Amino acid sequence: MINTAINISKVSESKFTSIDLDNVTFGTIYTDHMFFCDFKDGEWQQPQITPYQPLQLDPSARVFHYGQAAFEGMKAYKDEHGDAWIFRPEENWKRINFSARRLAMPEVPEEVFMNGLKTLLEMDKQWIVPGKGNSLYIRPFLFATEAGVSAAPAAEYKFMIICTPVQAYYKGGEVKVKISDYFSRAANGGVGATKAAGNYAASFYPTNKVKEEGYQQIIWTNSTHEYLEEAGTMNVFFRIGDKLLTAPTDDRILDGVTRKSLIQLAKDEGIEVEVRKVSVKEVTEAARKGELKEVFGAGTAAVVVPITGVGYQDEHFDLPKLDNPYSTMLKEKLLNIQYNITEDKYNWTQKI
Amino acid sequence: MINTAINISKVSESKFTSIDLDNVTFGTIYTDHMFFCDFKDGEWQQPQITPYQPLQLDPSARVFHYGQAAFEGMKAYKDEHGDAWIFRPEENWKRINFSARRLAMPEVPEEVFMNGLKTLLEMDKQWIVPGKGNSLYIRPFLFATEAGVSAAPAAEYKFMIICTPVQAYYKGGEVKVKISDYFSRAANGGVGATKAAGNYAASFYPTNKVKEEGYQQIIWTNSTHEYLEEAGTMNVFFRIGDKLLTAPTDDRILDGVTRKSLIQLAKDEGIEVEVRKVSVKEVTEAARKGELKEVFGAGTAAVVVPITGVGYQDEHFDLPKLDNPYSTMLKEKLLNIQYNITEDKYNWTQKI
Ligand SMILES: Cc1ncc(COP(=O)(O)O)c(C=O)c1O
Ligand SMILES: Cc1ncc(COP(=O)(O)O)c(C=O)c1O
Numbered sequence: 059m060i061n062t063a064i065n066i067s068k069v070s071e072s073k074f075t076s077i078d079l080d081n082v083t084f085g086t087i088y089t090d091h092m093f094f095c096d097f098k099d100g101e102w103q104q105p106q107i108t109p110y111q112p113l114q115l116d117p118s119a120r121v122f123h124y125g126q127a128a129f130e131g132m133k134a135y136k137d138e139h140g141d142a143w144i145f146r147p148e149e150n151w152k153r154i155n156f157s158a159r160r161l162a163m164p165e166v167p168e169e170v171f172m173n174g175l176k177t178l179l180e181m182d183k184q185w186i187v188p189g190k191g192n193s194l195y196i197r198p199f200l201f202a203t204e205a206g207v208s209a210a211p212a213a214e215y216k217f218m219i220i221c222t223p224v225q226a227y228y229k230g231g232e233v234k235v236k237i238s239d240y241f242s243r244a245a246n247g248g249v250g251a252t253k254a255a256g257n258y259a260a261s262f263y264p265t266n267k268v269k270e271e272g273y274q275q276i277i278w279t280n281s282t283h284e285y286l287e288e289a290g291t292m293n294v295f296f297r298i299g300d301k302l303l304t305a306p307t308d309d310r311i312l313d314g315v316t317r318k319s320l321i322q323l324a325k326d327e328g329i330e331v332e333v334r335k336v337s338v339k340e341v342t343e344a345a346r347k348g349e350l351k352e353v354f355g356a357g358t359a360a361v362v363v364p365i366t367g368v369g370y371q372d373e374h375f376d377l378p379k380l381d382n383p384y385s386t387m388l389k390e391k392l393l394n395i396q397y398n399i400t401e402d403k404y405n406w407t408q409k410i
Numbered sequence: 411m412i413n414t415a416i417n418i419s420k421v422s423e424s425k426f427t428s429i430d431l432d433n434v435t436f437g438t439i440y441t442d443h444m445f446f447c448d449f450k451d452g453e454w455q456q457p458q459i460t461p462y463q464p465l466q467l468d469p470s471a472r473v474f475h476y477g478q479a480a481f482e483g484m485k486a487y488k489d490e491h492g493d494a495w496i497f498r499p500e501e502n503w504k505r506i507n508f509s510a511r512r513l514a515m516p517e518v519p520e521e522v523f524m525n526g527l528k529t530l531l532e533m534d535k536q537w538i539v540p541g542k543g544n545s546l547y548i549r550p551f552l553f554a555t556e557a558g559v560s561a562a563p564a565a566e567y568k569f570m571i572i573c574t575p576v577q578a579y580y581k582g583g584e585v586k587v588k589i590s591d592y593f594s595r596a597a598n599g600g601v602g603a604t605k606a607a608g609n610y611a612a613s614f615y616p617t618n619k620v621k622e623e624g625y626q627q628i629i630w631t632n633s634t635h636e637y638l639e640e641a642g643t644m645n646v647f648f649r650i651g652d653k654l655l656t657a658p659t660d661d662r663i664l665d666g667v668t669r670k671s672l673i674q675l676a677k678d679e680g681i682e683v684e685v686r687k688v689s690v691k692e693v694t695e696a697a698r699k700g701e702l703k704e705v706f707g708a709g710t711a712a713v714v715v716p717i718t719g720v721g722y723q724d725e726h727f728d729l730p731k732l733d734n735p736y737s738t739m740l741k742e743k744l745l746n747i748q749y750n751i752t753e754d755k756y757n758w759t760q761k762i
Contacts, residue, residue, distance in 0.1 A: 085470065085559040092469055114464045117444055117572050118437065122553050125477050125607030126614070129559075162614035197559050201474050202611075207437040207481075207549050207574065209643050211614045220469050222559065238599070245597035246633050247590070249612045255477030256608015259554075260601045262478070262514035262563045281598050281633040291561050 061104045062169055064093075064177055069109045074184050079223055089182035089194070089221040093174040096203070097164050097215040105174055107181065110220065120202035120212040127201035127255035128157035131358045132315075133224070134179055134196060134410065136188040137398035142410040144196075145396050147175060149315045154198055157252035162211035163200055171198065174219055179410045185223055190397055195224040195359070201255070224359075234367035235289050235353070236268040237277045237338055243288070243310075246281055250310035258291070265290065273369055275355070279338065280310065286336045292355030292363060293317035297384055298344045299351070302331045316356040316392070319406065323391045329384065338370060345375035353377060354385040362389035413456045414521055416445075416529055421461045426536050437574050441534035441546070445526040445571040448555070449516050454569075457526055459533065462572065472554035472564040479553035479607035480509035483710045484667075485576070486531055486548060486762065488540040489750035494762040496548075497748050499527060501667045506550055509604035514563035515552055522569065523550065530571055531762045537575055542749055547576040547711070553607070576711075586719035587641050587705070588620040589629045589690055595640070595662075598633055602662035610643070617642065625721055627707070631690065632662065638688045644707030644715060645669035649736055650696045651703070654683045668708040668744070671758065675743045681736065690722060697727035705729060706737040714741035 069090045077087055088110045095105040121127050130150040135143050151172065155165040175196065179186070186194040198219045202212035241264035243257060244250020250257065261276070268276045275290035287305050288294055293314040296303045302324055307313040324331050344350040345368065355363040364385040367376045394400040395407060421442045429439055440462045447457040473479050482502040487495050503524065507517040527548065531538070538546040550571045554564035593616035595609055596602020602609065613628070620628045627642035639657050640646055645666040648655045654676055659665040676683050696702040697720060705717040716737045719728045746752040747759060 083558070083560075086557070088470060110469070112466045112468055114466055116464055117462070117570055118440065118549075118574075121474060121607075122479055122551060123481050123549070123607055124610035124614075125479060126611040127474055127477060129475050160615050161611045162618060195559075197470075197475070199474060205438070206435070207547075207572075208435075209610050211618070218469055220559075222470075241599040242597035243600070245594035245600060245602075247593040247616075247635075248595070248597060248600075249608075250597075254608060254611060255473075255475055256601075256606060256611060258476035258561050259478040259513045259606060259608060262476075263512050264599075266514060266563070283599075 060101055063104070064173065065104055065106045067108045068181070072184070079187060082223065084224050085195070085222050087222060089185045091178060091181050093178045093219040095170050095174065095217045097217070098213065102167060102170055105170055107178055115203060116205035118205045118207050120204050120206070123207050124202070124209055125254070125256045126161050126163055126212055127199065128154060128161055128163070128253050129197060129199035129255065130154045130253060132196045133193040133358060134186045135193050135396050136186045138188065140188065141398065142179060142183055142186045143396065143398055143407045144175070144179070144410065146315050146319070146406050147172065147408060150198065153253065153313065154200060157254060158200060160249055160252045161254055163202065163215055166200060166217050170217065176410060178219055178221065182221060183410065185221065187223060190393055191225055193224055195222050197221070232366045233274045233355070233363050234272070234369065235275045235277045235365050236271060236273040236369040237286065238264060238279050239283045239371060241276070242281060243278045245310070247309060251307065251312055253312065261291070271369070277368070284337055284339070286338060286341060287311050289355040289365070292357035292360065295320070295354050295356060296336055296341055296350065297352035298340070298349050300330065302329055302384060303336045304331070304333055305336055306333050314357060316358055316361065319392055320356050320362070320388050322404065323388055324384065327387070342370050342373065342375070350375065351378060351380060352383050352385055361392060412453055415456070416525065417456055417458045419460045420533070424536070431539060431575055434575065436576055437547070439574060441537045441573040443530055443533050445530045447522050447526065447569045449567040449569070450565065454519060454522055457522055459530055467555060468557035470557045470559050472556050472558070475559050476554070476561055477608045478513050478515055478564055479551065480506060480513055480515070480605050481549060481551035481607065482506045482605060484548045485545040485710055486538045487545050487748050488538045490540065492540065493750065494531060494535055494538045495748065495750055495759045496527070496531070496762065498667050498671070498758050499524065499760060502550065505605065505665065506552060509606060510552060512601055512604045513606055515554065515567055518552060518569050526571055528762060530573065534573060535762065537573065539575060542745055543577055545576055547574050549573065583626070584718045585626045585707070585715050586624070586721065587627045587629045587717050588623060588625040588721040589638065590616060590631050591635045591723060593628070594633060595630045597662070599661060603659065603664055605664065613643070623721070629720070636689055636691070638690060638693060639663050641707040641717065644709035644712065647672070647706050647708060648688055648693055648702065649704035650692070650701050652682065654681055654736060655688045656683070656685055657688055658685050666709060668710055668713065671744055672708050672714070672740050674756065675740055676736065679739070694722050694725065694727070702727065703730060703732060704735050704737055713744060
């Protein structure tokens with residue numbers, strides 16, 4: 059039996075006070091410590107927390123060649139009393155294991171994930187800055203470390219958690235999206251529903267293409283490009299009239315934690331939510347008739363991102379500026395739960 | 411201007427003589443040196459050759475999170491006079507740059523690739539063991555090294571070449587394949603035509619599934635699962651009657667160097683080759699009527715792999731044992747060119 063207690067080695071001095079958080083680019087500064095646990099000889103080894111530091115890998119390590127790698131994204135928030143909270147962490151744990159299975163990687167035991175997460179956050183708690191909009195972005199990830207370029211699942215892996223302070227992801231700025239009529243991020247029977255590293259690499263070039271046309275993100279479509287699936291790295295909602303539409307999750311679409319939380323909150327507000335295939339045709343027709351009132355993206359990083367315009371082929375539709383959009387209302391409701399400001403009736407949050 | 415001359419640091423003593431090549435597992439032993447060239451500040455830096463050694467990377471390096479990584483596979487062969495040869499290397503150079511563009515990575519300059527390849531092989535020449543079947547497998551690869559978990563193309567990359575001695579890839583053993591009617595390796599408008607690392611991770615689980623049913627490889631199909639595309643990590647040929655069929659390359663299918671060389675060699679032999687969509691229906695119908703005479707995979711690693719049986723849903727078709735199969739004949743013709751045994755009328759080979 060492997061020892062599951064975390065072997066901890068602390069920094070001698072935190073670098074926290076030397077960092078000007080107001081002037082850091084997202085994802086460039088990491089907290090004092092990192093958590094990791096290696097998988098080898100068929101089992102998870104003793105978990106460790108060490109000062110944040112570089113990794114050593116053989117040039118033939120599988121992750122460089124065959125892309126066995128998946129990640130999660132979650133956040134920790136601090137409330138007015140100085141208590142720190144995490145949001146639905148069991149969803150991220152389940153999802154990294156869903157990704158792991160589909161990529162033929164070993165699943166991360168619940169204890170390794172949860173204990174690692176909580177211990178690391180406890181140690182680096184001062185990095186969770188209070189104030190709505192401030193949070194600590196948490197990046198659990200799993201990848202193949204075994205040396206040897208043979209195209210088969212590796213026998214050795216590393217699961218890690220690193221953390222980076224964050225303010226707002228899409229700092230201001232309009233977000234206009236273009237509907238893809240050529241590129242795809244996911245195949246039927248493929249890995250689109252996982253947070254496989256390779257999905258993101260595949261999305262950059264198509265995203266660059268729409269950027270050249272003045273858009274910020276792409277709306278991914280199914281293999282025939284008839285149905286709307288995700289917006290960039292977010293799930294996407296459409297408001298037609300007073301109804302909210304979003305695609306069902308399947309093997310191409312990520313089962314987003316934000317998406318499922320917003321569906322619940324919208325229903326609680328008495329909004330009619332239809333979870334079903336949403337066609338390009340109905341959305342563009344609604345836009346032409348002025349019935350497309352809102353489009354917004356949903357994801358942990360940016361929470362809710364209102365979209366101001368949608369392009370499809372040679373057409374462009376600007377969305378109306380509403381006084382009380384669903385997007386703002388739902389975002390506030392979600393943030394209020396995450397920051398422990400309102401009641402958390404579904405027990406979504408956990409105190410560190 | 412960056413200095414493009416390779417900065418070389420040699421091992422003090424080669425480990426070659428201490429290694430028992432007859433008893434090494436493919437891809438576990440690397441030659442004495444490795445080649446690398448870093449991309450940063452918008453340009454390729456001075457290329458280097460050093461003793462083979464581990465890499466240091468930040469845990470937030472993009473390759474672990476967003477999978478920007480692609481590779482190539484090629485081989486060096488030694489002829490009876492002790493001269494070493496490489497096969498159509500410009501195809502691999504073009505293809506890694508095709509992969510690079512689609513994954514939003516910088517293209518590797520021809521000089522960096524070719525000069526690096528030739529200098530490294532010159533230095534590690536003794537590792538190319540003479541004798542048909544023996545070769546040195548060469549692995550060029552490119553991946554994102556920049557630190558920082560923001561889902562966007564990285565600004566820093568590493569291009570490397572490492573080499574590993576190889577005998578036969580599928581050492582003996584039957585290869586039976588199962589036609590996929592659910593899983594896919596590639597999306598329309600996706601990255602299937604590239605050697606993106608993520609494509610391979612995505613293929614392991616479906617391959618494991620067919621292994622559980624007694625098959626060694628999967629035959630990938632298109633998004634509707636009606637057309638046959640590739641076999642495992644090889645292109646695939648079907649012989650119906652005396653005609654050879656193989657799918658055209660498109661954005662889902664890798665444009666294999668072996669595939670295109672075999673098409674040429676088959677035509678030279680007067681074999682009718684049809685490069686067109688090959689349906690599951692026609693292949694299974696031909697199999698039922700006894701007209702499916704051969705199926706074989708084609709790729710650098712295994713050259714030509716005869717397939718002995720094909721499964722589709724609940725059916726299984728064993729292929730006949732022919733006296734003079736196309737697969738053996740074409741493989742011999744190709745190997746004879748690669749090992750400088752016969753005339754190389756298309757100038758495919760280059761001397762080191
Ligand atoms: C492709 C994709 N879709 C949707 C989401 C949203 O998921 P979540 O709300 O769990 O962050 C993410 C991750 O943030 C994503 O990468
Ligand atoms: C998916 C895939 N198809 C086909 C091939 C064959 O290509 P090549 O003949 O250039 O090695 C490879 C690589 O070996 C591959 O990875």
